Structures are given as structure tokens and as C-alpha cells.
Amino acid sequence: MMKRYPTLFIKPDKGSLGKGIVRLKRYKNRKIKISWDLRHRKVKKSSVWKELQKILKPKRTYLIQQGLKLAKYKNRPVDIRVYMQKPKSKWHISGKVVRVAAAGKFVTNYSQGGRPKSLKTVLRSIYKNRPRKVKRTIRSIDKISTTAAKVLNRKFPRIRQLGIDIAVDTEGRIWIIEANKNPGFMLFKKLKDKTMYRRIVKRRRYIYSRYR
Ligand SMILES: Nc1ncnc2c1ncn2[C@@H]1O[C@H](COP(=O)(O)OP(=O)(O)OP(=O)(O)O)[C@@H](O)[C@H]1O
Ligand SMILES: [Mg+2]
Known part of the structure; x- marks a missing residue:
């Protein structure tokens, strides 16, 4: 290899x-x-x-x-956490956030010092003056995450919450790094804008009240 x-x-x-x-x-x-x-x-x-x-x-x-060459923000590698939930019969993207690695680290996990940043802010900085590329990238991230959720759901019929880690590499290509069921949502709580956080919590409550 x-x-x-x-x-x-x-x-x-x-x-x-x-x-x-x-x-x-x-x-x-x-x-x-x-x-x-x-x-x-x-x-x-x-x-x-x-x-x-x-x-x-x-x-x-x-x-x-x-190994992927993760795109960088302020010279630190980043990836994207997509928070997917299925409260009823459809998968929803409840939140998307960039995780910026801590100084000197090549992993972006929160527990390893990785910190959240707004997806738009980071993509706009990576693709300066290329608003169409920003839009296309967001669309690809949405598409690949939704497809991944549906595919995983076929194999794991009971899942209702997924965290999908997506990489954008230095060439602008989109990759799936991994997917986890019932991911943490601290990242979203840390963001100034609490819209996604509230949405996640609301759907979580719904999901936990209804299933299992
Ligand atoms: N193939 C890869 N190329 C580049 N960076 C990677 C790659 N795999 C992982 N990383 C970086 O390391 C981080 C952690 O990897 P990964 O999500 O696979 O493991 P984990 O978070 O420890 O596992 P889990 O989420 O199951 O607890 C990723 O978020 C990413 O920043
Ligand atoms: Mg991970």
C-alpha cells in the first residue's frame, strides 16, 4: 500500500x-x-x-x-462533520460543521483539540472569489452524506442518527472518512450560532421519546 x-x-x-x-x-x-x-x-x-x-x-x-491531503484553514487540516437524523421516514441534515485540527495535529477530533468553525466561512476562505465552487462543494457534501445515510440504513435498519466525517482534499475532491451512529454534538454547542445545535437537540428528543 x-x-x-x-x-x-x-x-x-x-x-x-x-x-x-x-x-x-x-x-x-x-x-x-x-x-x-x-x-x-x-x-x-x-x-x-x-x-x-x-x-x-x-x-x-x-x-x-x-491518507488524504485534507484542505487547510489557517494552515491547519480540516474536515467536516455532518450530523444526520431520521426522526420519521426521511433523513435530514441537522447540522454541518468544519473541524479545524489543533496546532501540530493531523486529526481534527474535538477531544484532540479540534475546534468547530462555520462551513461557509471555511469554504469561502479556501475558495476565495469562487462562490460557485463553494456552492458546488456544499451540494456535493449534502449529496454524499444523504446517500451514505441511506446505504448504511439499509444495512442497519434501526439507526436514526449518524455523524458522517467528510474530507475535502487539496484538489477539491470530496471523500467519506468514516460514519458513526449516535455521534456527540458538542461541536455544535460550541458554535456561536446555536441554530443547528437546537435542531439536533429537538430531533434527538423526538427520536429518544419514540424509539427503543
Ligand atoms: N485517511 C485519512 N486521511 C486523512 N486524514 C484522516 C484519515 N483518516 C482519518 N483522518 C483524520 O483523523 C480523524 C479521526 O479519524 P477517524 O474519524 O477515522 O477515527 P476516530 O474519530 O478516532 O474514530 P471514531 O469516530 O470511530 O471514534 C479524522 O477526523 C481526520 O481528521
Ligand atoms: Mg471520527
């Missing part, structure tokens, strides 16, 4: 809160940079495995993903 992609993300399969994630980056001089938490180490290709064994937990299962 390293041959195929310049960056890899190694993540605990039952991961959470952005913990235990390791990033591998391949350089032209054949060295590999291993990054985790706020630490990193550059090693020869031949010793990557040995080094990884020191960092990864022996009894855990990991998944390896192609």
Missing part, C-alpha cells in the same frame, strides 16, 4: 476520539516519517515495521487507509 500511496493512515478498528492513529509518509529519499500524537520519527524503509510495532498496540486490530 505504501507503494501505491504517499501517505497512509493506520487506525484502531474500534477507534474512538482520534486516539491511537498513526500516519506514515513516504519521502523521495526513501525515508518514511511516522507520526502519532504530537510526535514523529523518520526512519529507513526497512525499519518501519519494527518501529510500528513499538507504537501500535499488539492485541488491537487496525485498518489502513490511503
Whole structure:
């Protein structure tokens, strides 16, 4: 996989809160940079495995993903949390927010210091003077999230709340990083504008009063 992609993300399969994630980056001089938490180490290709064994937990299962070049805001990587809810028969996007990584971090999780920012503010800053690109990006995010919710719902008929993590890469392409059921909504509470937060809480109450 390293041959195929310049960056890899190694993540605990039952991961959470952005913990235990390791990033591998391949350089032209054949060295590999291993990054985790706020630490990193550059090693020869031949010793990557040995080094990884020191960092990864022996009894855990990991998944390896192609690393995406996340778009940046004020020089920090960002991704987008889409909060989806299905109070009745249809999926709704109750909130969308950008998560900006903390200084020096490559994960944007709130628990890792990532902080929320309005989607429009960030997209307008990334696509300066390109309002059509901003609009198109928002439309793609909505479309991919709604499709993902429907597809997951087919396999998991009981889900009513989903957090979908979406990446916009430096080329402007949209990717799904992961999806979680019953995600936290602290991010939305932290935003100055409480519209999305209130909407989420209202639908949550409805969902919890009605099902299970
Ligand atoms: N393939 C990837 N390329 C670039 N960045 C990634 C990639 N995978 C994860 N990240 C970054 O790391 C963050 C955390 O990853 P992810 O959401 O997969 O795990 P998690 O949040 O720890 O797991 P969970 O949400 O199940 O608790 C992402 O929000 C994103 O900022
Ligand atoms: Mg996540």
C-alpha cells in the first residue's frame, strides 16, 4: 500500500476520539516519517515495521487507509462533520460543521483539540472569489452524506442518527472518512450560532421519546 500511496493512515478498528492513529509518509529519499500524537520519527524503509510495532498496540486490530491531503484553514487540516437524523421516514441534515485540527495535529477530533468553525466561512476562505465552487462543494457534501445515510440504513435498519466525517482534499475532491451512529454534538454547542445545535437537540428528543 505504501507503494501505491504517499501517505497512509493506520487506525484502531474500534477507534474512538482520534486516539491511537498513526500516519506514515513516504519521502523521495526513501525515508518514511511516522507520526502519532504530537510526535514523529523518520526512519529507513526497512525499519518501519519494527518501529510500528513499538507504537501500535499488539492485541488491537487496525485498518489502513490511503491518507488524504485534507484542505487547510489557517494552515491547519480540516474536515467536516455532518450530523444526520431520521426522526420519521426521511433523513435530514441537522447540522454541518468544519473541524479545524489543533496546532501540530493531523486529526481534527474535538477531544484532540479540534475546534468547530462555520462551513461557509471555511469554504469561502479556501475558495476565495469562487462562490460557485463553494456552492458546488456544499451540494456535493449534502449529496454524499444523504446517500451514505441511506446505504448504511439499509444495512442497519434501526439507526436514526449518524455523524458522517467528510474530507475535502487539496484538489477539491470530496471523500467519506468514516460514519458513526449516535455521534456527540458538542461541536455544535460550541458554535456561536446555536441554530443547528437546537435542531439536533429537538430531533434527538423526538427520536429518544419514540424509539427503543
Ligand atoms: N485517511 C485519512 N486521511 C486523512 N486524514 C484522516 C484519515 N483518516 C482519518 N483522518 C483524520 O483523523 C480523524 C479521526 O479519524 P477517524 O474519524 O477515522 O477515527 P476516530 O474519530 O478516532 O474514530 P471514531 O469516530 O470511530 O471514534 C479524522 O477526523 C481526520 O481528521
Ligand atoms: Mg471520527
